[in-house]
Amino acid sequence: MSYLNLSHLEKSFGQNHVVKDFDLAVEKGEFISLLGPSGCGKTTVLRMIAGFETPSSGSITIDGQDVTALKPNNRNIGMMFQAYALFPNLTVAENVGFGLKVKGVGRSERDARTKEILAMIGLPDLGGRYPFQLSGGQQQRVALARALAPRPRVLLLDEPLSALDAKVRVSLRNEIRSIQQELGITTIFVTHDQEEALSVSDRIVVMNGGKADQIGTPFEIYNRPATRFAAGFVGTLNVVPGQVVDPAAGLVAFGGQSLRIAAAVGQPTGANVSVALRPEALRLGREDAHEAVYSARVQSVQFMGSTIRIGVQIADQSLSMDAFNRSDRTPPKVGETIEVSVTGTNAILLD
Amino acid sequence: MTRIFAWIALIFGCVYFLLPLIGMAEFSLKMRRGVYSFDAYRKVFEDPTFWATFGYSLTLAAATIVVGVLLVVPTAYWVRLRLPKARPYIEFITLLPLVIPAIVVVFGYIRMFNTSSILPLTGSAIGTDFLLTMGYTTLALPYMYRSVDTGLRTIDVATLTEAAQTLGAGWITIMARIILPNVMIAVLSGAFLTLAIVMGEFTMAALLNRPAFGPYMQLLGANRAYEPPALAVIAFAITWGCMGLMQLVTRLAKHERAKA
Ligand SMILES: Nc1ncnc2c1ncn2[C@@H]1O[C@H](COP(=O)(O)OP(=O)(O)O)[C@@H](O)[C@H]1O
Ligand SMILES: [Mg+2]
Numbered sequence: 001m002s003y004l005n006l007s008h009l010e011k012s013f014g015q016n017h018v019v020k021d022f023d024l025a026v027e028k029g030e031f032i033s034l035l036g037p038s039g040c041g042k043t044t045v046l047r048m049i050a051g052f053e054t055p056s057s058g059s060i061t062i063d064g065q066d067v068t069a070l071k072p073n074n075r076n077i078g079m080m081f082q083a084y085a086l087f088p089n090l091t092v093a094e095n096v097g098f099g100l101k102v103k104g105v106g107r108s109e110r111d112a113r114t115k116e117i118l119a120m121i122g123l124p125d126l127g128g129r130y131p132f133q134l135s136g137g138q139q140q141r142v143a144l145a146r147a148l149a150p151r152p153r154v155l156l157l158d159e160p161l162s163a164l165d166a167k168v169r170v171s172l173r174n175e176i177r178s179i180q181q182e183l184g185i186t187t188i189f190v191t192h193d194q195e196e197a198l199s200v201s202d203r204i205v206v207m208n209g210g211k212a213d214q215i216g217t218p219f220e221i222y223n224r225p226a227t228r229f230a231a232g233f234v235g236t237l238n239v240v241p242g243q244v245v246d247p248a249a250g251l252v253a254f255g256g257q258s259l260r261i262a263a264a265v266g267q268p269t270g271a272n273v274s275v276a277l278r279p280e281a282l283r284l285g286r287e288d289a290h291e292a293v294y295s296a297r298v299q300s301v302q303f304m305g306s307t308i309r310i311g312v313q314i315a316d317q318s319l320s321m322d323a324f325n326r327s328d329r330t331p332p333k334v335g336e337t338i339e340v341s342v343t344g345t346n347a348i349l350l351d
Numbered sequence: 352m353t354r355i356f357a358w359i360a361l362i363f364g365c366v367y368f369l370l371p372l373i374g375m376a377e378f379s380l381k382m383r384r385g386v387y388s389f390d391a392y393r394k395v396f397e398d399p400t401f402w403a404t405f406g407y408s409l410t411l412a413a414a415t416i417v418v419g420v421l422l423v424v425p426t427a428y429w430v431r432l433r434l435p436k437a438r439p440y441i442e443f444i445t446l447l448p449l450v451i452p453a454i455v456v457v458f459g460y461i462r463m464f465n466t467s468s469i470l471p472l473t474g475s476a477i478g479t480d481f482l483l484t485m486g487y488t489t490l491a492l493p494y495m496y497r498s499v500d501t502g503l504r505t506i507d508v509a510t511l512t513e514a515a516q517t518l519g520a521g522w523i524t525i526m527a528r529i530i531l532p533n534v535m536i537a538v539l540s541g542a543f544l545t546l547a548i549v550m551g552e553f554t555m556a557a558l559l560n561r562p563a564f565g566p567y568m569q570l571l572g573a574n575r576a577y578e579p580p581a582l583a584v585i586a587f588a589i590t591w592g593c594m595g596l597m598q599l600v601t602r603l604a605k606h607e608r609a610k611a
Contacts, residue, residue, distance in 0.1 A: 052513055072516040079517040085510040089532040098528075099518035143514075150518060 001064065003028035003186055004049070004154055009058035011044050011210075018044050020210040022058070029184040031177065033197035036207030037233065042190040045207075046156050049188065051075050062153050078147030078185075080160040084139045086131035092142050093118070093127035099150035117145045120179060137168040144176065148183065155180070155187040161196065173200055194234045198222060206230040222278075228350050231276050238282075238319040239350065242275040244268065252344060255315030257292040259344030267349075274350040279309070282321035283341040284332070290341035298336045312340055372587070379580035391581035400567060401582075408556075408564035411480065412549035415487040416542045419495045422488065424538065427499045428530050431508045445496040448489050453554040456486060461558070479559050486555045491545040498544070502537025503530075539600045543593040550589055 002025035011019040019041045026032050034042040047053040049060060051072035059068045067075050086095050093114050100110045118124050121141040131139055140160055147155060157176070161169045177200040180187050191197050197204050198218040206213045206221060206229070214226040225231035232239075242259070245251040247268060250261040252275055259275065267273055286293055299318060300311035308323045308331050321340065323331070332338050382390035395401055430441050448456075460482050464472035472478035508530070515525045531538070556563035568586065572579040 050513075050517060052516075072513070073519050073521055075517075076519070077517055079514065081510050081514065083507055083510050085507065085514040087511060087514070087529055087533075088506065089529070089535075098515070098520075102519040102524060146514075146518070152517075156517075 001061075002026055003030075003063055004188075005059075005061045006045070006049070007059055007061075009045065009048060009060070010056045011041070011048060011053060012056050018210050019048070019055075022210070022212055024205060024212065024215065026186055026188070028186055031180055031187045031189065031200060031202045033189045033191055033201040033204045034207055035191055035194060035197040035204050035234070036213075038192055040207045041210040042192075042207055043158055044210075046079075046158050046188060046190050049154065050077055050079050050156055076150070076152050077154050077156060078150070078152035079156040080140070080143050080147050080158070082159045082162055084131070084136065084143070084163070086139055086142055086146070088131055090130075091127065092123070092129050092131070092134070095131070095142060096127075096145045096149050098146060103150060113149055117149050120148075120182075121145045121175070136164050137172055140164065140172060141175075144179070148179070148185070153186070155185050157187065157189045159190055159192070161191075162193075169196075176200070198234070204234075206233060208233070223346060225348060231348055231350065236279050236320055238277045238279070238317075239274050240277065240315075240317045240319065242273050242349075244271045244273060250344070252347075252349070254292075254342075255294055255317070257294065257342075259342060259347060260291050261344045261347050261349060263349075265349060275344070276348040276350050277319065277342065277344075278346060279320050279322040281343055281346055282312075282319060284310070284321070284323045285339055285341065287341035287343075290343040292342045292344075294340050294342060296338055296340040298332045298334050298338060301331050301334055303331065312338070314340065314342075375580045376584050379577060379584055382577040391577040392585075395571075395578050395581050395585065400562075404562050404564045404567035407562055408550050408552075411484055411487060411563065412546045414480075414484045415491060415549055416545050418484060418488045419491055419541070419545055420538055423492070423495045423499050423541070424531060424534065425526060427496060427503055428508065428526070431500070431503050432512060442496070442500075445492050449493050453486070453490060453552070454558070456489060457555045457558045460486060473559065476561075479561055483555055483559050483561055483563075486559075487545070487549050487552065490552065490555075491541070491548050494544040494548070495541040498537045498541035499534055502534035506533050536600055536603075540597045543597040543600075547590045547593040551586060 004024075004026040006022055006024040009019055009022040010017075022045060024032070034045060036042055044053060048055050051067070051070060055068060059066055061067065062075070086092075087098065090098065093111075096117060097110045097114045100113060105113070114127065115124070118127055121144055123138060123141055123145075126134065126138065126142075131142070134142065140163075143160070160176075161173055164172065173196055176189075189197070189201065198221070201218055203215060203217055204221045205215045206225075206227075208227075208229045214221060214230045216224075216226075221230060221234055225234060231237050240254050242252040242254040244265050244267045245253045245258055247265040250263060250265050251258045252261055252265065252273060253259075254275055261275075265273070283290055294314045296312035296314045296319075298310060299313055302309040302311075303325070306325055308325055309320060310323060310332060311318060311320050313319075325331075379391050380387040380389065382388060382394070426441070430438055434441075461473060464470050464478075464482060466474040472482045511529055511533075512525055515529050520528070550564055552563070553565035553569055557566045557569070564586075568579070568582050571582055
């Protein structure tokens with residue numbers, strides 16, 4: 001049995017069926033992200049784990065203990081919120097020590113733990129400040145410290161980075177991940193940002209309409225999306241119409257040429273299929289390892305620094321591709337016709 | 352043009368309010384023939400009944416504030432947290448004391464809790480004091496509730512509560528350590544308003560026949576010439592002192608926030 005188990009969780013608010021037959025088994029020390037569009041029920045799942053919402057049916061166990069009916073203050077769970085939720089009337093140190101004080105931990109032990117955890121989040125000198133004297137990023141760090149101080153069994157994070165600006169967001173998410181690994185704490189992280197989920201998680205749960213669409217490692221989710229929704233929501237995807245040429249060899253025709261799909265194709269010859277290609281399946285110029293070379297018309301060029309995102313039109317289809325920036329090569333211009341090599345190796349067939 | 356009118360209005364307002372006050376204050380200093388003196392004030396301060404009634408009302412004010420805080424803070428908190436739909440109704444109820452005259456309330460009390468009732472509160476001094484405290488709490492309710500509710504609006508009640516819960520806190524800890532300290536300023540300003548109301552209240556105390564400051568002022572006013580205006584000035588000073596404290600507390604709170 002895993003450390004944290006959600007089995008057949010259901011939640012309805014009146015007529016609104018928000019979470020549907022949600023199953024998840026989390027190992028001790030794992031970092032799991034719940035990823036999905038806004039309103040798909042991520043927060044509701046998290047709040048059921050925390051005990052703020054009661055499941056309509058199903059059960060939650062932590063470390064073998066059934067906590068489904070337990071009150072939030074008895075679950076020993078750490079939570080970090082989207083909004084800044086520090087207690088405004090307490091100093092940083094008092095905020096961090098709050099959980100320990102509630103548990104009746106003595107002053108000297110509390111102070112030591114507070115100090116230790118403040119050092120861990122990189123704010124060793126700010127114990128005496130009040131929350132309003134901190135920046136947004138610092139406040140969320142303290143919120144993390146406060147959640148971790150009482151050594152919770154599970155750490156829950158509900159889009160804790162969404163109110164921060166881009167730079168702080170990236171550095172803080174890496175920091176959360178490294179502290180999580182250092183402490184080995186089981187963590188559920190809610191986000192609607194696929195890049196965030198891909199970069200920090202051990203496993204990702206892609207959620208859609210209250211259901212878990214796919215559960216897998218970032219690599220699996222990105223390269224082998226199980227559903228059309230997962231494929232479209234995670235990463236950029238080009239979907240083009242194709243026709244099966246040879247199911248056994250995995251050959252599918254698109255734009256007058258054949259792409260070789262790695263897996264065998266289930267549909268018979270002549271069947272119409274949708275071929276999903278990641279931007280990295282397309283290359284600028286002629287590439288020996290790519291089986292098809294198309295002549296493409298450049299529709300847009302977005303310079304992003306180390307990469308260039310190019311929108312091209314191949315056989316009446318708009319596709320987007322990434323090229324590395326090279327100082328010795330000027331990017332193509334809009335309206336130009338260029339050669340683009342395509343491989344079906346990592347393509348996904350959607351039906 | 353409009354400026355001139357504004358000034359005229361302001362001056363008229365000042366005269367309207369200040370002239371009687373000045374007249375009264377001046378009269379209160381004229382006890383000794385021919386010269387200004389504080390004789391009337393000395394008389395008042397030498398009167399043991401003044402101190403007794405003043406102390407009595409002050410004690411009841413303190414009790415009223417405690418009862419009011421214990422009643423209003425959890426109620427306003429719970430309404431904000433769990434019953435947001437009930438807010439208009441609760442607000443309406445808290446405003447009722449403004450439209451129901453104190454005399455109606457106190458007659459109701461006397462009818463309900465007289466010596467031949469099931470709960471004969473008016474039969475003993477302490478029981479009547481309790482009744483009077485409840486009555487005062489009712490009178491102060493609109494001010495206390497508004498003030499606390501406004502205070503609660505400045506914090507994210509739901510998130511702070513949930514954060515405290517995940518850290519293991521129960522309701523009492525949440526109220527005492529998180530909610531109350533964060534609305535302290537609002538509670539204090541409600542408390543000063545309550546103090547001002549209780550110190551000057553006449554109807555309830557008189558009809559329940561308790562030795563409060565309000566009836567004492569009335570008694571003195573009916574029987575003396577120079578002391579009543581002196582007392583009025585003192586009462587005014589108390590009220591304005593409370594207002595000043597309220598302003599000060601609010602100012603201090605703004606100062607706290609301005610540091611951000
Ligand atoms: N307390 C609630 N009462 C009624 N509906 C709710 C409540 N909480 C969430 N919902 C509804 O449940 C759905 C999922 O919400 P939520 O779990 O917050 O989604 P997410 O976090 O993925 O954006 C939304 O349609 C939302 O309106
Ligand atoms: Mg959410």
